[in-house]
Amino acid sequence: MARPIALLPEKIDLDMARLLERIALAIGGLNSTVSGGFVHQIWHQRACWTGYARALQLQGVELDEIDVISWATTTPIPGRARFDTLVDPFDAFVPWTVMLGERDQRHWREDLPFTPVIPTGFSDAPLILRAIAILSQHAQATGDISPWLSLPLLLARMGLTRTPLPCLVAGDKAMRLTPRDSRAIVRRVLRDLVAQAEDGLAIVIELDAERRRWIRLLGExxxxxxxxxxxxxxxxxxxxxxxxxxxxxxxxxxxxxxx
Known part of the structure; x- marks a missing residue:
């Protein structure tokens, strides 16, 4: 098997810099608001559903977040088409959530099913771009859903997040091909990660508002x-x-x- 190719831009243009800034702001908000407590527990479960749905889509499985929620809560959704397949699309969900909950702090190289190629300039690149470079190699080395699911854990082990944030599943199907324009792929992954991070932060805010509403109703x-x-x-x-x-x-x- 050919050695995987790392997608690491040599230069960061203005558009990429803005995307990196948005990701940093959203992840910073998540780091500060989902640090523990009742809302964190609820958010973590929602984020697992969101992240797993995104991983399925990157894997080419035509299921949405509502389908993952329906499966996880054993609640049938009227009008949703039945998904028939010889392969269980949810077989990786439980092992993934167990891995996300592990407390031991390992180096990001551990558990990778391949030997990563460290490109020139890797140590000087922003952590997000380093993670994308490793993600691209993982996607080329393994054809299953595991590369997409690995990103939240990779970001935590690299020190970008305090704990693995399950909503931070992002990628691009073109990562598995020989890239002609790596910068375009990296931009798409950054935009995907921006959307996942900002949506995750919006869910935290929504859950907290709902919690406050219930407190008010119960008090009255x-x-x-x-x-x-x-x-x-x-x-x-x-x-x-x-x-x-x-x-x-x-x-x-x-x-x-x-x-």
């Missing part, structure tokens, strides 16, 4: 009843059906609908 309720449990359930699971709410909270179907 004379008889909260099942409201506390419903608040937790609605924050944890973005798709709720009356039957599921009823089973979880011990309510009748009519009671679940009112809740």
């Amino acid at each position: 309720a004379r008889k909260p009843g099942a409201l506390r449990a419903l608040a937790v359930l609605s924050l944890r699971e973005p798709i709720l059906r009356p039957e599921h709410v009823g089973r979880t909270l011990g309510l009748s179907r009519s009671g679940a609908g009112k809740a």
Whole structure:
């Protein structure tokens, strides 16, 4: 097998610099807001669904985030086409989430299924570009979903994030080909990473606003009843059906609908 090619631009133009700045701002926001607590736990689960959906798309599997959520919460979505395949598209999800939760701090070279080629200027390049250079080699060395899923862990091990942020799954299918214009590929990956990071930050803000709304409602309720449990359930699971709410909270179907 040919040695993988590292995508590392020799120069950073203005457009690339702006993308790097946006990524840094979004990741900085994520680092400061998802450091722990109840909202962090909920966000982490949502981010896993988001990141895994993006990895499936990069792998050429035509599933969206809503399909991953439906599978993870065993909640069928009316109108969604059934995905029939001989290969289980979700078989890598649990091992990936387990790996993301590991506490030991390893060097970024560990666990790579290939020997990375360190290009000229690697140590002087921004961490994001270093990670993309390694990601490109991983994608060329391995044809499965693992390269795309490896990026959050790689970014954490390189020191860009405090912990692996599951939403930071990004890439480009052209990474697996012999690149003619590596700068164009790197720009697309940067834009993808910007979108993933900014969407992840938006979810944190949305979850915190929803948490505050529930706190206000519970404070105003004379008889909260099942409201506390419903608040937790609605924050944890973005798709709720009356039957599921009823089973979880011990309510009748009519009671679940009112809740």
